[in-house]
Amino acid sequence: MSHTCLTRGTHFSPAFASTLSKRVSASNDTALVNELQTQIRGLPLQASSALAAKQDELDNLGTELWNQATRLRRDASGVDGQREDAAAHKTSLLPFLRAYAFLLLDSAGGQGTKGRQRKSCIRLMKVALKAARVCIEGNELDVATKVLGQAADYQEILSKMPEGEPKRDVELADGLLAQYYAVRMTLSWRQDRMDMANHMFEKCKQLGAHAISSITEQLADLLYEIGKAALVKRNYEVAARWLEHAYDVLGEHDLDSLSLEIGELRLSTMQSLGRHTRYASVGNSG
Numbered sequence: 001m002s003h004t005c006l007t008r009g010t011h012f013s014p015a016f017a018s019t020l021s022k023r024v025s026a027s028n029d030t031a032l033v034n035e036l037q038t039q040i041r042g043l044p045l046q047a048s049s050a051l052a053a054k055q056d057e058l059d060n061l062g063t064e065l066w067n068q069a070t071r072l073r074r075d076a077s078g079v080d081g082q083r084e085d086a087a088a089h090k091t092s093l094l095p096f097l098r099a100y101a102f103l104l105l106d107s108a109g110g111q112g113t114k115g116r117q118r119k120s121c122i123r124l125m126k127v128a129l130k131a132a133r134v135c136i137e138g139n140e141l142d143v144a145t146k147v148l149g150q151a152a153d154y155q156e157i158l159s160k161m162p163e164g165e166p167k168r169d170v171e172l173a174d175g176l177l178a179q180y181y182a183v184r185m186t187l188s189w190r191q192d193r194m195d196m197a198n199h200m201f202e203k204c205k206q207l208g209a210h211a212i213s214s215i216t217e218q219l220a221d222l223l224y225e226i227g228k229a230a231l232v233k234r235n236y237e238v239a240a241r242w243l244e245h246a247y248d249v250l251g252e253h254d255l256d257s258l259s260l261e262i263g264e265l266r267l268s269t270m271q272s273l274g275r276h277t278r279y280a281s282v283g284n285s286g
Contacts, residue, residue: 012042017061017104024068024097030089036096040143043103044150047110055108062104066127069097073134095138098131099147106150121154125176128154132183136190144187148180155180174211178204182219189226194238197226201245209252217261220249224269231272243273 076090128151135144158173181204188197227242
């Protein structure tokens with residue numbers, strides 16, 4: 001990529017973008033995480049004629065870095081005898097590389113017409129959700145917030161699918177929306193923003209049981225973990241609410257069509273609800 005300035009942003013550097021792949025491969029660049037954080041602040045790039053002319057180039061670069069992040073994740077979790085510090089470096093780098101690659105793809109995808117944007121936002125939503133999950137796993141919650149902030153644009157478009165669209169496309173869009181709300185719920189929980197987490201759960205429910213069916217196991221597991229964490233903190237009212245959400249989600253679907261682990265999750269949820277009732281009774285009697 002040429003070094004022409006593409007945006008009014010003060011942080012993005014085309015030179016940095018074009019050399020990033022080699023620096024990641026070097027695996028010993030300790031300054032890279034801090035530099036990536038700085039570069040991410042300058043993204044996404046603002047739409048402009050200069051950027052539109054480099055749309056394909058940006059998309060290719062974002063795709064290359066995304067694929068490299070996939071390999072990096074595999075290497076970081078491998079058992080090939082690599083030094084602990086090298087593995088730790090790859091793990092710490094991964095959330096930022098995922099987010100940076102996504103934001104380049106988002107910048108490229110923002111240059112088309114509304115119709116083209118609707119067509120491409122399914123791909124971009126999938127990438128955004130993967131990037132956000134990795135950021136949350138790495139406890140980089142601010143970066144996850146930025147990624148999901150961009151994904152909100154796709155959520156708005158997918159929520160307004162025109163009438164007459166093929167049923168398959170509508171179901172795909174609804175499934176992605178359910179995943180989006182679930183990831184937003186996870187982030188809100190991790191940020192201790194329980195009102196927002198509950199709001200995202202309500203948005204997810206509004207999609208209907210059919211849309212949620214694609215993520216039943218993941219959603220029920222998330223709701224259970226939120227409830228269990230509240231139970232550990234002796235916040236019994238909050239625990240009961242989220243454990244009941246988990247139980248209700250499981251009850252809305254045919255358990256025979258789900259994995260064997262889902263039966264264990266339902267049993268654990270019932271046991272946790274029982275503990276809540278017992279602990280709450282003790283607390284009230286005291």
